[in-house]
Every structure is written in C-alpha cells, then in structure tokens.
Amino acid sequence: MxxxxxxxxxxxxxxxxxxxxxxxxxxxxxxxxVPKKTHEENLSPQVISGKHIWEKNNCMGCHTIMGEGAYYAPELTKVYERRGESYIKAALMSKTPWAPRGRKMVAYAMSEQEANDVVAFLKWIGEVDLNGFPPKPDLKK
Amino acid sequence: MKYKSQKVAYWFFALSILLLSLQIIYGFIMAFAHMGYDVLHQITPFNTARAVHTNLLVVWLLSGFMGAAYYIIPEESENELVSVKLAYLQLVTLALVGVVAIIGYHFNYWEGRKFLEIPRPLDWLVVINVLTFLGIILVTLFKGKKQTTTSLVLTMGLVFAALLYLPGMVWFDNQTMDSFFRWWVVHLWVEGVWELIMGGILAFLLIKITGVDREVIEKWLYVIVGLTFISGILGTGHHYYYIGVGKIWLIVGGIFSALEPLAFLAMALFAISMYRKGEKKHPNKIALSWTLGTAIVSFVGAGLLGMAHTLPGVNMYTHGTLVTAMHGHLAFWGAYGMIVLAFISYSMPNLTGRKYYDSNAGLLAFWLSNIGMVGMTVAFGVAGVAQVYLERKVGLDFGDVQKEIQVHFAVLAVCATFFTTGIGFYIYEFIKYGTPNDEALEKIAS
Structure with a gap:
C-alpha cells in the first residue's frame, strides 16, 4: 500500500x-x-495602438476575439473580413449606442484616428493562424 | 477556537459574504440585459457588470481563503498569528482596493483583460497586500511548533497563487502573447494552485469533522494535489488550441485536460470514504453537507463539464460561447464557492461559541443555493448548445441567434432567484451567530 x-x-x-x-x-x-503564426512583422504602431484602445475600453467585456472574452456581443476575430472597414468605423464612431437588433453597444464616439487604429488591430487579428478557428458553418445552405 | 488570533478570520468571512451578495446583484443585471432589458446601460453597461461580477468572484473567494488560512494556520502550527494588527490592516486595504477597483470599472478605469481587469497601479497594491498576508502566514507557520502537511499544502497554494499573479502584469504588444501569459494566471490558478488551497482546507475540515487519522488524510491529500498538477499544468493547453500557437497544444491539451477530472474524482471519493470511515460523529451537520457537497459538485462542474468542453473537436465549436459560462458557473461554485462556505459553516460555532448546528435555515441555504446553481447551469447549457448549433453550424447571425435563446435567460433568472434565496438564508444564519468573542475560546479550552 x-x-x-x-x-x-x-x-x-x-x-x-x-x-x-x-x-x-x-x-x-x-x-x-508565435512570430510566424501571428505575422509579427505586421505588428505596426497602429495595430499596437488599436490593442491599447481595445483594452482601455474593455471590449472583451462584451465581445470575444480568438474566442476569448464575454458572450454578449459578436465574435470579432473575423469581423474585418465579415463587415469591412466602414461598418466597424461607423459602430466605433457613433455618438449614440450602436444597437443592431436592439442590443446596445456603449457609444464610444471615437475619433477617426482611434477608429482606424482599432480597425488595424482587428485586421491583424483576422490574419492570425488560429488552427481553423472560428469554424466554417458546415450546415449553411 | 483554540487561539485568540483566529478571530481575525471572522472579518474576512464577513467581507467575503458581502462581496458575494454584490456579485449576485451584478449577475442579475447581466441576466436581464441578455433578456433584452438592459435598463442600466447608462450607468452599468454590460462590460462593467461583467468585470465587476467576475472580479468580485475572485476577491470574495480570496477573502474566504485568507480567512480560512488565518483560522487554520494558528491551529495547525500551534501558534498565535504573529501580528493581529497587521492582519486587520491587510483586511482593510484588501477591501479598499476592491472598492476602488469596482467603482473604477463604472468610469472606464480598467485594463480590459478578461479576469485581470484591475488597473496596473492597483495591481501593485494587490501585490503589497498579498505579501503582507503571506508574511503573517509564513512567519506564524514556521515559528510555530508544528508544520503539518495540511498547513504546508495550503501555504504552498497561497504562495504559488501570489507568484502566478506576476505574469499577468507584463505588457505584450502581441495579443497571442498576452493571452498566452494571461492563462498562466487564470488557468494555473483555478486548475492548479487554487486546488492546493481547496485540498488543504478540505483536508483540515475532514480531519476535524470525521476524526479520521491525520496521516491517512494527508497521504491522500498528496495523491490528490499530485493528480491536480500532473493533469492541470499541461491541461493549460486547452486554452492554447485557437489563440495563434501550434497544433501540438491540441494533442497535449486534449490528453491532459481529459485527465483533469481524475483529481476531482479523487477528491470526491476521498471526502466520501473519509466520511464513511470516520467514527467521530461531529454535530455540525451543515458543515458536513457543504464539505461533501464541494467535493461532489466540483467533480461534476469542474471535472466532467470541463472535460466535455475541452475535447479539441468539441471546443472548436463551443469555444467563446455560452457553453463556457455553463461550465464556469458550476465549476467555480462547486470547487471554490462551496469550500469557502463549508469553512465558514464549520468555523462559526467555534468562533462565536454559539453551538447552533442543525438549523432549518442552514439546510435550506445549502439545498436552495445548490438547486438554484444546478438550474442555472442547465439554462446556460441549453442556451449555449442552441447558440453553438445555430451560429457555428447553421451559420445564422449572432444577433438573430441571441433573440432565439433569450427565453433561456428567463429560466436562468428564475433559478438564480432560488440560488439567491439560498444565499439569503446563509447570510441570515451568519448574522445570527453574532461576532466572535473570547468566551468561545475558554469554553473550548476547558
């Protein structure tokens, strides 16, 4: 024993x-x-500034990126590809709460430059090799 | 209680219960927002409520662990705490940092990294606070007459928890690196060193309640914490599947995560068999219920539900959905919430001298809170699985899916009401015991 x-x-x-x-x-x-899969050479000052803004406003408190965060608002890993730059900027720069289907986002009223930085960050995130995440909806008609 | 200084524990428990109550309020704010009633959006938008909810969880559990340590270490080492004044100062500063952080979250003063939202200047205050706590515990332990396995495992858990806080304070430009080290804190806490703290507290409770020989209990304690680390350290890999690192983590994380329930299974079997083996029938039935409860519910919530969600093929679909919230709620409740409440239930009669054991309110607190939490877990699970299917398989838009699953949050709120009622009974009992006093000391000593 x-x-x-x-x-x-x-x-x-x-x-x-x-x-x-x-x-x-x-x-x-x-x-x-990490250097290869995240394309570290593309981490420009603008992308890093976007990450700062992302964190300063606790975007992860509602959204997820790379599947991490909260589950109140959409996954944003591929949002650049899905919605495009102008849609994202409109949401970030809106002076009233952005509320598609009624669920409100905080009205950040960002400047053009801040919104561009966040877009650059999200574009960079969208290009990271995440081993196939998020999955493609295989039952979609 | 055997040592006067153990009374400090009471105030940590009181803070713990106060913060738990606040955590529940913010939980309701979020449940209503999910139902479409985001009425407090202007003052408490969802991201504020969420940060407050999860941070209060961490702080009430830490406050509970600290209280338990201040109770256990004097008794195990047979030595009064080296400085009661410092311990009270540590309590007050802990509460202050917590309050400033929570208020700050309402004014965009945070760091926006899941679970580690506390801004950097406050992080340093947390470090000073925890160092003070560890100083008191370590000096008391090593100046004492005995250094038992139970007290060493508990202390080791507390020291490692403090050390692992540090990787979370480093700034990284790369989101993948940021996430990688954030899990060194969050995962290695909850699926690693916190289990040492839980194991140490559980062993202490079982020694006191069942009367089984210390040598037997402590031997199995080593086996359990061994299984915890062997599975949990490499189990960190399940957070690395899809964050921008290699596929090796899918294999390593998959295998070792599948082993993680073993530690919890061992913990449950350990608690039950010690209870059956024990010849001593301790009158504190409420504490016994919580003690056995924590061992069993942690196995289901942290062990089984965790494993189901961390298999790589499943996690590809469930990662970043409400399925995580399902597992998270029962895991934290079972493993850490219940052990803190078990310890408070055990220690209150000893601290206050009021031998008030078998009350109906105490039993109602146990059953209502547990039934409520299981119901909440089911509601999150149903919402989560529906979300996974509609969004990740069928490809419906996020917002459309959220409309479809709104109803499950009404069920969640009903179950949360049961839970809250249970906690209400627990608080009623806590208040009824009154405050600790030296008469309790004499009664037990004689």
Whole structure:
C-alpha cells in the first residue's frame, strides 16, 4: 500500500516533470510558432495602438476575439473580413449606442484616428493562424 | 477556537459574504440585459457588470481563503498569528482596493483583460497586500511548533497563487502573447494552485469533522494535489488550441485536460470514504453537507463539464460561447464557492461559541443555493448548445441567434432567484451567530 512519503514523491516528482515539459513547450511556442503564426512583422504602431484602445475600453467585456472574452456581443476575430472597414468605423464612431437588433453597444464616439487604429488591430487579428478557428458553418445552405 | 488570533478570520468571512451578495446583484443585471432589458446601460453597461461580477468572484473567494488560512494556520502550527494588527490592516486595504477597483470599472478605469481587469497601479497594491498576508502566514507557520502537511499544502497554494499573479502584469504588444501569459494566471490558478488551497482546507475540515487519522488524510491529500498538477499544468493547453500557437497544444491539451477530472474524482471519493470511515460523529451537520457537497459538485462542474468542453473537436465549436459560462458557473461554485462556505459553516460555532448546528435555515441555504446553481447551469447549457448549433453550424447571425435563446435567460433568472434565496438564508444564519468573542475560546479550552 502507498505510504505517505511515496505519495509525497508522486506529488513533487509529477509536478516537476510536467512543469518542465510545460516550460519547454511554451518556450518552443513563443520563440518559433508565435512570430510566424501571428505575422509579427505586421505588428505596426497602429495595430499596437488599436490593442491599447481595445483594452482601455474593455471590449472583451462584451465581445470575444480568438474566442476569448464575454458572450454578449459578436465574435470579432473575423469581423474585418465579415463587415469591412466602414461598418466597424461607423459602430466605433457613433455618438449614440450602436444597437443592431436592439442590443446596445456603449457609444464610444471615437475619433477617426482611434477608429482606424482599432480597425488595424482587428485586421491583424483576422490574419492570425488560429488552427481553423472560428469554424466554417458546415450546415449553411 | 483554540487561539485568540483566529478571530481575525471572522472579518474576512464577513467581507467575503458581502462581496458575494454584490456579485449576485451584478449577475442579475447581466441576466436581464441578455433578456433584452438592459435598463442600466447608462450607468452599468454590460462590460462593467461583467468585470465587476467576475472580479468580485475572485476577491470574495480570496477573502474566504485568507480567512480560512488565518483560522487554520494558528491551529495547525500551534501558534498565535504573529501580528493581529497587521492582519486587520491587510483586511482593510484588501477591501479598499476592491472598492476602488469596482467603482473604477463604472468610469472606464480598467485594463480590459478578461479576469485581470484591475488597473496596473492597483495591481501593485494587490501585490503589497498579498505579501503582507503571506508574511503573517509564513512567519506564524514556521515559528510555530508544528508544520503539518495540511498547513504546508495550503501555504504552498497561497504562495504559488501570489507568484502566478506576476505574469499577468507584463505588457505584450502581441495579443497571442498576452493571452498566452494571461492563462498562466487564470488557468494555473483555478486548475492548479487554487486546488492546493481547496485540498488543504478540505483536508483540515475532514480531519476535524470525521476524526479520521491525520496521516491517512494527508497521504491522500498528496495523491490528490499530485493528480491536480500532473493533469492541470499541461491541461493549460486547452486554452492554447485557437489563440495563434501550434497544433501540438491540441494533442497535449486534449490528453491532459481529459485527465483533469481524475483529481476531482479523487477528491470526491476521498471526502466520501473519509466520511464513511470516520467514527467521530461531529454535530455540525451543515458543515458536513457543504464539505461533501464541494467535493461532489466540483467533480461534476469542474471535472466532467470541463472535460466535455475541452475535447479539441468539441471546443472548436463551443469555444467563446455560452457553453463556457455553463461550465464556469458550476465549476467555480462547486470547487471554490462551496469550500469557502463549508469553512465558514464549520468555523462559526467555534468562533462565536454559539453551538447552533442543525438549523432549518442552514439546510435550506445549502439545498436552495445548490438547486438554484444546478438550474442555472442547465439554462446556460441549453442556451449555449442552441447558440453553438445555430451560429457555428447553421451559420445564422449572432444577433438573430441571441433573440432565439433569450427565453433561456428567463429560466436562468428564475433559478438564480432560488440560488439567491439560498444565499439569503446563509447570510441570515451568519448574522445570527453574532461576532466572535473570547468566551468561545475558554469554553473550548476547558
């Protein structure tokens, strides 16, 4: 029967081994995969500024990107491809709450430049290789 | 209670329950918004309510863990807390940081990163606060007469939780890197080191309630936390499927996530078998219900529902939908909400000296809150599965799908009312116990 000291070795040994593997895999992902899959060369100052605006307004508090965030408003990973630049800018620059089908978005009344930065960020997000996410609706007629 | 300084725990529990009540209010705001009644949009838009709801969750649980640690560590190490004044100062500053953060969220003062919305200057105050807490706990523990496995596992969980907060404070230009390290905090907390905290508290409760030999309970505690880390660390991979890193994470995350329920299954079997093995019949039946409840509900909510949602082929469709909210609610409730409430139920008679064990209100609190939360989980599940099918399979527009599933949020609100009534009974009981006093100390000592 398992003794307490054996149980302790199982805990400490298992933790160390899996953590070492985790660090190795993480290092590989961050140094080899991320630069290619996210097209890091396209991370322009404008895209980074867009990310700042995205975070400053907690857009993830309603929307998701890359499937992460809240589930109150649409997934925005492919929004640039789906809606195009002018639609996105209209939503961001609107002085009254943007409310398609009645559900209200906060009226951010962004300047043209801020809206352009967010669009650049969303365009960059749309080009990241996400291993096939979001899935194509296979039952769509 | 055996040591005077354990009384500090009471005030952390009171803060914990107060924040839980607020969290529920913001939950209702969001449920009504989903039903189409976003009446508070001007003052509390959805993203504010959401940030407040999830952050209050984290802070009430942390406050509960801290209270539990302030109760457990003196008793386990046989030593008074080294500084009660510092502990009270830590409580007050924790509450202040929390209040400032919550008010800030109403005025666009936040960081906009899911679960880690607290703005950077406040992050540093959190760090100072947690370091103070850990200082008190560590000095008390290592100056004490004994360092038991239970207290070491609990303390290890608390120390790691503090360390893992740091990767979340680094700024990255690349959203993928940002997300990658955000999960080091969020995932490695809830599916890693918080389980150590839960395991430590659970072991303490089982030792006290069942009377089973400490050596047996602590041996299995090692096995459980071992299973937690072996599955949970590489299980982080299930957050890396679709964020811009390689496909290796689909395999690693898929396999190790499928193992994650084992830790929770072990925890449930452990609690039940210790209960059956125990010869001591502790009179605190309410605490026993919560203790067994947390072990079982965490297995269902965190273990089974988590696994169902993290299989890569399923997650491709359910990722970023209400299915996540379904799993999230029962997992946090079962694993962490219930362990905190279990501990409060156990400690209150000891802190106040009021041997008030088997009340109907206490039982109603347990059953109503659990039935309510299971109902909420089902409502989220039905809404989530319908959303996945209509949006991800059939390709309907997001807004059209939301209209279709509105009705499930009415069901959610009804179940949430049951839940809230249960919590109402819990608060009634808590208040009825009164405040801790030194008479309680003498009664037990004699």
């Amino acid at each position: 398992l003794s307490k000291s054996q149980a302790k070795i199982f805990f400490l040994g298992g933790t160390l081994v899996t953590f070492a593997i985790f660090l190795g895999l993480s290092w590989n992902s961050l140094s080899n995969e």
